[in-house]
Structures are given as structure tokens and as C-alpha cells.
Amino acid sequence: MGEDADQARKSIGARRNPDSADAILDAAEAVLVEAGYSGFSIEAVARRARAGKPTIYRWWPSKAALLFDVYQRLKRVDNPDTGNLEDDLVGFLKNLFSHWHETSSGSVFRSLIAEAQSDATVAAVLVEYTKGRHAHTAQMIERAKARGEVAADVDSTLVADLVASFAWTHLLTNRLDEDEATLRRAVGYVLKGIAADDAGSVNAAAVRRRRRRVIGRTTK
Template identity: 80%
Template sequence: MAADADPARKSIGARRNPDSADAILEAAEAVLVEAGYAGFSIEAVARRARAGKPTIYRWWPSKAALLLEVYQRQKRVDVPDTGRLEEDLVGFLKNLFAHWRETSSGSVFRSLIAEAQSDDTASASLAGYALGRRSHTGQILERAKARGEIGVDIDSALVADLIASFAWKHLLTNRLDEDEATIRKTVNYVMRGIAAPGK
């Protein structure tokens, strides 16, 4: 039998086999639920997924990279489009806090941030994720620019970082039960700095 006809070799190589990748991600989620972040290891995921460690490391260069993809796969945070920036930002933060509070993803992300302080691979993975997250949150601000709510010269990425800083501080200090009044006050302070003249 030719080597490329062997079904066991389909997951070998730099390109991911979707079925194998899904099995690994599902195994990673299950290990995380059962063992928590402290007990999470590539070895445990490989055993559960019946995959080779080299395959996992080929597709995810580190534990942090795998966990970050598990986090992104779990993340279901609605981004409101109410037609008003203040309401969109308040709604986004409320939804994000609820997601972190009510699922395991909050503790996963908190641990990833902690690991990134001493692990260069984790730090690079987190920086890549944050760049995409900034762009996504920036879209809320770009919609507000198009409506004339904020000045066209406002740096959407910088404002997105300010919103993320507020969220990450609450995640890291385990204060995800912040009331809506405080969230709204924070957003209002940001709004005062970026509102278009006359708004």
C-alpha cells in the first residue's frame, strides 16, 4: 500500500486535518473541565484525543497556543448594534463579564495572561489574540464614526485598548460581578473624551 493511501497518515503534515483538529480541541476542552488549568497538559490532551504529541505541537506550538484556541472556540459574546455607541459598549462589557463569569473561559483567559508574563510563546500568542480583539472592538467605534457620534480623528484601536484594559483588570482581580451603573459610568467617562463636538 502506498504511504499516501494510508488513512492513518491523513493528519500528518503542516496542514491541519479538520477532523483531527476538532478531536484535539474537544479533548483539550474536556481535559480543561476535568483537570482545570493546573492539570492541563499536552500529554493528557494527546491521550484523550488519541493523537501524537508531535501532531499537536505541529499545529499548536505551545500549551498556551492550544488553550487560546480553546478559549476562542468557547467564546460567545454578543456585540450589540443599538445605533448608540454608549449602549453598544455597555452591552458589550456586560456580555463579556457574564461570559467570563458563567463559563470556564474566564479562568482560562486569566491563566493565559498570567503565563504570558513568564513565557515568551504564551506572550506572543496573547499579543496576536489581542490585536484581533482590538480590531473587532474597534469596529464598534468605526460604526460610531460613520454615525457622527465621535470625531473622525479618534484612534479606534486606542479606545478599544482602554475598554479592554477595564475588562482585563476586572478579570484579573476576579471582579466580574461589577454592576451596570459602574460599567455605564466608565463608558461615560470614555465617551466624554471622544464624543464629537455638540454630541
């Protein structure tokens, strides 16, 4: 399930029996597909898996913890390694948006984020999941550092937070159909910044280049 799933499970109790855990996760996924988030419950999962509720709660202390594992199990989003950070981040966002849009994982994650606003248990699980997920995304930044694309003192996790903020905003506002040009522009803002240069304009350098070309022609 990946490093981020392991991070999200730090608070989970006794070691699981792999076969029983898989059966419970299979049942949880089936209940989610059939009943949706609003109809999802530990009781329904226990019936479906023919497992005792105490067993489920021993391995997953809350409905949210179980749902996060189901979400992570559904998630199939790789971090590209193209040799260029901009392409890596654009590819990652394209993969993520497509996955959220084309599977039930987007609605699951959106519901978990919403529930975290009023349920401290869900919020705590979300925080742990986010730490692991952002550390995973930050690997792309670290690879770019090793290639010399990114300054050594850049906080990779903070950059991952900025990318995740863009993704979460689009998930929560149901805008997962952005085209590649928009994704590339957003990534460009993160990587290059939006501040004007010393001449007072982000286009000043281009203006200066044009002026030099004009001056060069007039002096010939």
C-alpha cells in the same frame, strides 16, 4: 471562530485536518474542565484525543496556542449593534463579564495572562490574540464614526485598548459582578472624557444654565 482567532493563529504551522483538529479541541476542552489549568498538558490532550503529540505540536506550537484556541472556542460574546455607541460598549462589557463569570473561560484567560508574565511564548500568543480581539472591538467605534457619533480622527484601536484595560482589570481582580450603572459610568468616562471645561468644573455648564434660568426669572 472569528477574525481574532485567525489573527491569533498566524504563527501556527501546517494546515489542519478539520475533523482531527476538532477532535483535539474537544479533548483539550474536556481535559481543561476535568483537570483545570494546572493539570492541562499536551500529553493529556493527546491521550484523550488518541492523537500523536507531533500532530498537535504541528498545528499548535505550544500549550498556550492550543489553550487560546480552546478559549476562543468557548467564547460567545457578540458586539452589540444598537445604533448608539454607549449602549454598544455597555452591552459588550455586560456580555463579556457574564461570560467570564459563568463559564470556565474567565479562569482560562486569567491563567494565560498570568503565565504570559514569565513565558515569552505565551506572551507572544497573547499579543497576537489581543491585536485581533481589539480590532474586532474597534468595529463598534468605526460604526459610530460612520453614524457621526465619533470624530473621524479618533484611533478606534486605542479606544478598544481602553475598554479592554477596564475589562482585564476586573477579570484579574475578580470583579466581574459590576452593575450596569458602574459599567455605564466607565464607558461614559471613555467617551466623554474627565477633563474640566474652561470654567474649571465638569459641572460648570449645568451651573451656568441654572444661573441663566434664575436671571431670566428675576428680569421678568
